Amino acid sequence: MAHTSTAVVTGGNSGIGRATVELLLTQGWKVVVIDRDISNLDAVRPELTAYQADARDPAAVENIFTELAGSVDRVDALVNAVGIEYVGTLEETSPDEWHRVVDTNLTSYYLLCRAALPLLRQRGGAVVNVASQLSLVGTARFSAYTASKAGIIGLSRSLALELAPHGIRVNVVCPGAVDTPLLQRQFADGPGPQGSLDDLAAMHALRRLGEPAEIAAPIGFLCGPGSSFMTGSVVVVDGGYTSW
Numbered sequence: 001m002a003h004t005s006t007a008v009v010t011g012g013n014s015g016i017g018r019a020t021v022e023l024l025l026t027q028g029w030k031v032v033v034i035d036r037d038i039s040n041l042d043a044v045r046p047e048l049t050a051y052q053a054d055a056r057d058p059a060a061v062e063n064i065f066t067e068l069a070g071s072v073d074r075v076d077a078l079v080n081a082v083g084i085e086y087v088g089t090l091e092e093t094s095p096d097e098w099h100r101v102v103d104t105n106l107t108s109y110y111l112l113c114r115a116a117l118p119l120l121r122q123r124g125g126a127v128v129n130v131a132s133q134l135s136l137v138g139t140a141r142f143s144a145y146t147a148s149k150a151g152i153i154g155l156s157r158s159l160a161l162e163l164a165p166h167g168i169r170v171n172v173v174c175p176g177a178v179d180t181p182l183l184q185r186q187f188a189d190g191p192g193p194q195g196s197l198d199d200l201a202a203m204h205a206l207r208r209l210g211e212p213a214e215i216a217a218p219i220g221f222l223c224g225p226g227s228s229f230m231t232g233s234v235v236v237v238d239g240g241y242t243s244w
Contacts, residue, residue: 005076006072010112013037031049032049076223106148134150135153
């Protein structure tokens with residue numbers, strides 16, 4: 001009997017993570033979602049399992065993968081799409097805010113990769129870490145965010161070298177500004193440091209925001225066999241934001 005591939009998607013109930021879950025389901029994957037909010041996931045579908053947890057909590061993350069090991073023999077792909085934004089000058093960014101952003105955007109990825117490793121290395125697999133175009137360029141008042149996202153690239157490239165002997169590939173997707181609930185919340189009270197949403201769209205060569213499905217597509221590719229010779233790669237899907 002053919003093996004049904006299993007993917008774990010963190011942050012899988014919103015935005016890019018949710019679009020990735022929907023794509024993988026259409027491709028025949030069994031999908032496990034880890035998110036702080038799983039209230040509107042269709043958990044009735046037999047190919048979808050959801051765990052409610054804070055990815056910053058080492059014990060919660062370890063417990064999920066320990067439980068998962070009792071129901072699947074291996075994990076074929078881990079997609080980390082957990083993330084938050086924070087806007088503030090250096091002086092406005094308190095140590096607590098700094099740690100909240102870095103722990104969510106970077107430390108959680110370390111915890112998830114570490115906990116998933118025993119299941120990933122059963123027969124090799126793929127890790128796709130979602131970063132940002134701001135992993136590659138700076139912008140004022142985003143120091144905590146850009147530092148955390150740049151760290152994802154460093155973590156991923158090091159893991160690509162470390163895990164290659166186990167047949168595990170580790171790649172990064174760097175989206176531009178994508179029309180997600182997270183982005184909409186950032187502009188809910190009016191223009192931010194980058195102006196209005198229209199101003200932000202104009203910073204992209206394509207003069208628009210991305211759609212979650214447009215980021216899910218390369219994530220799905222990196223999970224599958226078509227990307228079997230890719231590891232340590234940084235795939236920029238930013239509508240030309242970093243091309244100026």
